[in-house]
Amino acid sequence: MVDDSGSEQPNMIEFIHVNKRYGDFNALVDINAHVRKGEVVVVCGPSGSGKSTLIRTVNRLEEIQSGTLMFDGQNVHAKMTSKTLNRLRSRIGFVFQSFNLFPHMSALDNVMLSPVRLRGLSVAEAHDKAMLLLDRVGLTSKAKSYPAQLSGGQQQRVAIARALAMEPPAMLFDEPTSALDPEMVGEVLAVMRSLASEGMTMMCVTHEMAFAREVADRVWFMDAGSILSTADPRSFFSNPEHPRAKRFLADLRAR
Amino acid sequence: MLVQIYDIVRDDWLLLLIGQYPNGPLGGIAATLLLSVLGISLAFPLSVLVALARISPWLILRAPATALVYTMRGVPLLMIIFWGYFLVPLLIGKVVPGFVTMVCALVVYEAAFLSEIVRAGIQALPAGQADAARALGHSHLGAMRYVILPQALYNMMPSILSQFVSTIKETTLGYVINVPELTFAANQINNRLLTKPFEVFFLLAVIYFVVCWSLTQLANWLERSIAAKRAGKGRTSEAVSNGTPLVAEP
């Protein structure tokens, strides 16, 4: 969480006039926003608003047609060799809605794979680090289990540990709890909450409004490809400026 | 080279097409197709019986059917043909032409493979079909005959057509026991010409390719149109597609 009164932290993620199209459809329209170091930003909005597309442009899983996207001082969408892009991606932690754990490896191997193969850690070092991370997400007992033997919530927590294993300066979450049964949402949000309290820079696309209210420093509301407001959670939830934001919150409360 | 292939076609197209008929048995492409059609059509009813036996609850039916299928899957067709060569005259009591041996071997071999296709087709149907049939009062065999098999066989048509293509390819083994099919005819041409083996056998490959490829394309088209029909049926009910109103207008 950022200390409001303190000095401005540098921008970790910065969107400058970012535009993205799918053929004729404008997925992202003139996005200008930033996430400071240590900030937690929640991106919300009705479905089809472009939230997932937005977060996927940060590690270039989606391309942009115009504008600049900076991550920790590096231009993500500049022309670069695949080697450079891979190295950049390894510095951005990404957690998917469908977890995407590798089914042919145990939880421990899932977490260990990338530090060993990409960072050159020895197997012993990677093993110790991985066990620490699994402990952090509360799953040491499941280290040797395979994804098929884990519940959805457990799989997502392993996925978070896997992303953290690369020691990224920022973590991106693309609807991390949307595919989970309700009773497992809490365990994943708890991990995310603890990450935030330790000062991790986070950008989360989520529908979990309670989480946003408690943990986020800013809430970006998106609709039809544009960011319509970037207020702090208190103002956003009690008195949203934009009429569409008002309608979105009303629909949510009506559920 | 192309000119030489054209010459071969021009000179021997009749041999390739129908063998030495009427001065000998039917041969060439005609024999190949006849073997394949006979093989598959005679194998088909047998394969349905074998498939039903394999899923029947009685071991006395299941065991021999399963043994047959695994044997045909595990033993080369050439070996089966040799068995046929040996057993068929014994069983019938007189010498038979290679053509008949070939058909018998193909029928037994294909029946095993076809039965796996039929079995898969039956088991792929939703369980509700059999339940509904039994609930209406049909016997097990009745349910099979009127409800399960018609649907399963319709769905399995592309696979059956693929198996027909395999059968065409398997007829080439007749060459080893001097059955006058297409490969045998090509060999005769080569033995006569002696100087153009590549052209002759390349032509042979091309002929098989054209026949098999066309049938495979047909099978693919069938599979696509069956899948489309299946998807379509889920969206409109029978009554609507027949034009009769479901509910009377108020």
Next chain:
Amino acid sequence: MQGFDVTAILLNSQLAGMLADGFLVTLIIATGSWLLAMSLGILLLMIRLMPSRIANHAVRAYVSYHSNVPTLVQLILWYFGISSLLPSTLQEWLSEHHAEATFAIIGLGLCQAAYFSEDLRSGLRSIAAGQEEAARALGHGYVGTMRYVMLPQAFRNALPALVNHTVSLFKNSTLAMAIGVAELTHAVKEVENQSFRTFETFLIATLVYLACSLLLMGIGAWLGHRARPVGAR
């Protein structure tokens, strides 16, 4: 008619020796062509995955040819046809060095490579969406993603089809007989001619083939069991 007596074949060292030699040749042909087919199949898959349209069409044409032309015709084309196109020095060298077996292995191997590459391609396509993305998001390059995430899963998914085609390959070794290779079925004919004990000879060979095929299927099943993560929900 002599009575049924398997031992007349099995205990006769000459006849049994002929069958054993034939079986050995069958194993050599089958193993050689399998190794060729598997390595070429993987190579074909890699080529097919390249973004070039020419590469794509080339592999598709290769697969189409080898799956539509009967295997026996392919072998005949190799042994009688293509060999006649080779320079005469090479032809002479080959005829002294097991030309028949060489062409059999080449022909069978190239044919099955087409099937193996298609099996692996299906195996690759049936991997859950998002796996490749997850590997890329972690920062793995193309090679790393293929090596650690995609190919292991592709092989696991393709295992039943690969096993089936391996059994086909083994059975197809008999086709080598048509181009003069002295494999098991050829030996069976020889032994039968010499001993007149058709039924016994055929039975022995059939049981040998069946045993090998069932063994291959059994190995396949065991591998499949091992590859499946324990206790899948």
